[in-house]
Amino acid sequence: MFKKVLTSLVLLFCVTVTSSSFADELSARQVVDDFQNELLSVMKQGKELGFKGRYDKLDVAVRKSHDLPKIARIVVGKQWEELSAEQQITLEKVFSQLSISAYAHNFKEYTGESFTFVSEEETGRGGVVIHTNLHIPNEKDVKFDYMMKKKDDGWRIINIIADGVSDLALKRSEYTSVLSKDGFDVLIAKITEKINNYAAQ
Numbered sequence: 001m002f003k004k005v006l007t008s009l010v011l012l013f014c015v016t017v018t019s020s021s022f023a024d025e026l027s028a029r030q031v032v033d034d035f036q037n038e039l040l041s042v043m044k045q046g047k048e049l050g051f052k053g054r055y056d057k058l059d060v061a062v063r064k065s066h067d068l069p070k071i072a073r074i075v076v077g078k079q080w081e082e083l084s085a086e087q088q089i090t091l092e093k094v095f096s097q098l099s100i101s102a103y104a105h106n107f108k109e110y111t112g113e114s115f116t117f118v119s120e121e122e123t124g125r126g127g128v129v130i131h132t133n134l135h136i137p138n139e140k141d142v143k144f145d146y147m148m149k150k151k152d153d154g155w156r157i158i159n160i161i162a163d164g165v166s167d168l169a170l171k172r173s174e175y176t177s178v179l180s181k182d183g184f185d186v187l188i189a190k191i192t193e194k195i196n197n198y199a200a201q
Helices: 002-024 028-044 046-065 068-075 077-082 085-106 167-182 184-200
Strands: 114-122 128-135 142-151 154-162
Touching: 028 046, 028 114, 028 128, 028 142, 028 154, 046 085, 046 184, 068 077, 068 085, 068 154, 068 167, 077 167, 085 184, 154 167, 167 184
Parallel strands: none
Antiparallel strands: 114 128, 128 142, 142 154
16 A cells, blocks of 8 residues: 555656646747847846946856857868867857857847747757847848757757848858868867957957
């Protein structure tokens, strides 16, 4: 009898934990919504924060919503496997800094911008695309499509297409070319220079 009760309690606990984990997990749309809200919040404080302040605030938001290690691997294509473990770590670190710096630079002030959800669609291999628009007063809306993939700890952004232009495709074309022609150290130097330029502007 005691064994039956114990088994029932264990099963109940497992079901409760599983249900709770599903309930706590953010949907792909929620991940994008939260990230965009954080962007707008930082923009509203942009001038007061300065580049360093915006970077620090967006650091957590970007790492939480983007699969930066995966993106870093994708942008160098098959050449990732040719890098040493130390080089892979360095690339992930510098690429992550670049991604956060780009947001801190490009979203530095608020003039009434807002994001609007348009639609969501499933893609092959379990992916999801979240279609949104960025409204800029007195300017044409910018279309942002977020390509999402699910990891063990939830949905993550792996690519952003702005008005039909894939950020991932642009970087992959550039990075693979630099790696092939000039080598790893030159690639890291170019990325670092870009980060410094963002910080200085």
